[in-house]
Amino acid sequence: MVYSYLFEAKSIQHYLFKTGKVKDIIATSERLDLLIDDNKESLLSKVLHSAQLTSDLVSHKSEISDNTIRFIRCKGGAFYCYSKDKLPLVKLRNLWTLALQQMFPTLEFTDALVSADTLQKAIQKGHKQLAADRNTPTVKFPIATSIAERSTRTGEAATPISSQAKHESPEDKQCLDLDTNLHRQAYRNLGMKEGSALQDKFTPPSLKSNKGEPRNVYYPVDLENNFQFLAKNAIKKSDKEAIKDMALIHIDGNGLGLLLRALQSTLKKATDDQFCNAFRQFSEALSTATQQAAQQATLAIYNVANYQLPNSSKVYLPMRPLVLGGDDVTLLCRADLALKYSTIFCKAFKESSQKALVGLYKEHLVNAEKIKPYLTASGGILYHKANHPFIHSHHLVEGLCAKAKKLTKTIDENIGPAALAFFRLSNSVSSDIETLCTQSQRFNVKDKDNEQVLSLGVNAYVVDENDNHQSIDNLLRCINLSNEPKSPISMTKWRQMATALALGNKVEADRIYDRAVNLGDVKLSQQQEEQLRRLSGRSSGNNNFEKWYWPINNQDPTQLQSVISDMLIVDHFAEVNTVELSNTNIEEIA
Structure with a gap:
């Protein structure tokens, strides 16, 4: 037994x-x-x-x-x-x-x-x-009865605030719920400002220090005063608006259930020891792959964006780790570096998982059907203001992650390619991500002939280059072409078109586009149109592609799709092109 x-x-x-x-x-x-x-x-x-x-x-x-x-x-x-x-x-x-x-x-x-x-x-x-x-x-417990005082932040039963918690939060002078009380005690007693096991999981080996020695890299705690929201030498005017913007990133692995079921199937006749060792091996390999991917992405951030606080020799990174467990990663990151971190993580996770799982795959899964020798990861990036309530943000970023994973499964039901979905949140809301996308990116527009519904954003893109589906690389190429000095359809033109479409005026948007193409360089116009066609996932001979939009599906020509909103979001939070100096003094950014 x-x-x-x-x-x-x-x-x-x-x-x-x-x-x-x-x-x-x-x-x-x-x-x-x-x-x-x-x-x-x-x-x-x-x-x-x-x-x-x-x-x-x-x-x-x-x-x-x-x-x-x-x-x-x-x-x-x-x-x-x-x-x-x-x-x-x-x-x-x-x-x-x-x-x-x-x-x-x-x-x-x-x-x-x-x-x-x-x-x-x-x-x-x-x-x-x-x-x-x-x-x-x-x-x-404790149970919040009708006569019990409640914590204003959580609505749970309030308890007297401890002396340690009071020192960390002098603004809460009377009471907190029990969990928050314990968290703030630990925050003070365990010295979480300076470092912890979670932060070490994100920190690359080359940046780790020996036990007992000062840390080589730190992650900011006071986001309002110590977080670097903008690179020192950001020169674009639009970058000034990005100050106090940050990104919440949540990435989750794909294909774990499929792999576990396959592993369980191949071990039906195995002994208890063999079964235990195989699943323990998988658990550790998955954890190793996730940590290595997170460390590679963190190192990429360090190489371009480490900085120092005033009167301090400590080196900080503009990110804050929150969760790393199993195949899940959640963190806060500087807005213009979020897409870079996420794409590097997804690519590194695929490579790391293949290396970590090689022993398990050869021993148990080499003959399993539909099982690939690696795992992928998909995630969401929510751009928002630093003072936005995080209790709403995490629901939205999980919704974005689900949107990306849906795209992954659409392409391959087994272990599909890595994908990322993103959205820019401009105000505090409690709606789900689908409702927000509908409200801010889907508009009823009038053409000369009929009325249509046009979506300005795809939101979800595959990480690796893919001509049959929307990919991050193709989106970035569209943006780069629009930022060329002599580009016929510049980012300013796309922004004007988005304004017209938000008012339901597709005729004006078409006029802006056609005029820009007619007055611009023919070769550059053709390059932009061809890149948009590739981004749409349609071949060059496909007649359903019309200039800058296309039908969501061939059965309903009244439902149209475009990527204008996605281009504007990614361009707004684009990584600064100039070489960023290390150890930037944060006072010089303000």
Whole structure:
């Protein structure tokens, strides 16, 4: 008989952003990063040590006995483990849930303790119980009754603010909810301003310092005063408007479910040890690939945009890590560097995953159907003001990520290409991303003959070059052609056309376009039109392509598509072309 215990933390993004305050988001993310991991600093490891339970969490080569707890997965806010003896798992469950509710009182989670003849059957049974447990939420303490005072930021039951939390947030003089109180205590006591395990996961090896020595690179905490919103030598007039703009990035892996099902299928006849080792290997390989991709993207930011604060020798980067677990990455980044970071991450993740999974693939998946030897990642980029409520931002960026993943699955239902979706948020709203795109980018326009619906943005693009689908590279080429000195249709013309279309006047937009083409260089006009055609994913002989727009589908000619809005967004937040000096003094930017 095999006994298995499964645990999963739920709604982590909602828990992370619920106060909407950057200091709380940072403290929460750092604490959550220490929740579950295969090192001695994690809360899970400390619970096992305090309970005097033997396990292979930290050391794979530890001696195995019937009462040893073996871990199949222990990353990304979840862990699966099993043992031949039930008592160690019962003890772990009791102490783990107690510690969790003391450290993170309102964090949603599901868990299941099951038994079966084999490990595979136990895991399958456990997943079913987790799904059932998800529909029966537990009561969280303290309970906010009708007469109880509530926290103004979260609406949860208020508790007296501790002295440590009060020192970190003097503006909150009376009370906070219990979770926020704990986050701010940890923020002060653990020294999260200077560094943590989460920040180390993003930091490339070449920028890491030896233990006990000063760090080589830091990430800003006070976004209002210490974050570099704009490069020192940004010379375009439009760049002045980008001050206080930043981007929230959320990237998630593709094809994990498919790969896990294939791995499970090939291991049907495997022993419990083989099954455990294979899935533990996959969990660690995925974590390694994600960290390496994040570090490559961080290094690219360091090479172009590191800076120093006044009267300080510390080197900072214009980004702030928030989440790195499993195949998920979430961070805040300077607006003009967000697309660069995201594209580098997606490309690096594909390469890193192929290297990390090579052993697992050769041993178990080489004969599996529809399985590729790598994984890809798709994500969303939300451009917004630094003072925008983050509690709304994370819902929107998750929606953008879902939009990108939908494009990925449309191209290839197995493991499709990496994709990115982006949107610029100009005001504080609580709508979902689809509603926002409809309201700001879809307009009823009148032509000479009939009325049509025109969408000014595609929003989602594949990262690698692709002539059959909208790609980031093709979009950037369109923008570069429009920024040429003698370009017939300049970015100013596109902006004028967008204004006319927002008023429903397609006739005026056509007139601006036609006049610009007629007065401009014929060769450049042809280049721009051909690049737009490539961006549309239509061949040169396709008659459905009309100048600067095309039908969304061939069955309904009244539904039109264009990329004007996407071009304006990417151009507005384009990376500064001039060589940026390192160690920029932030005072010189203001």
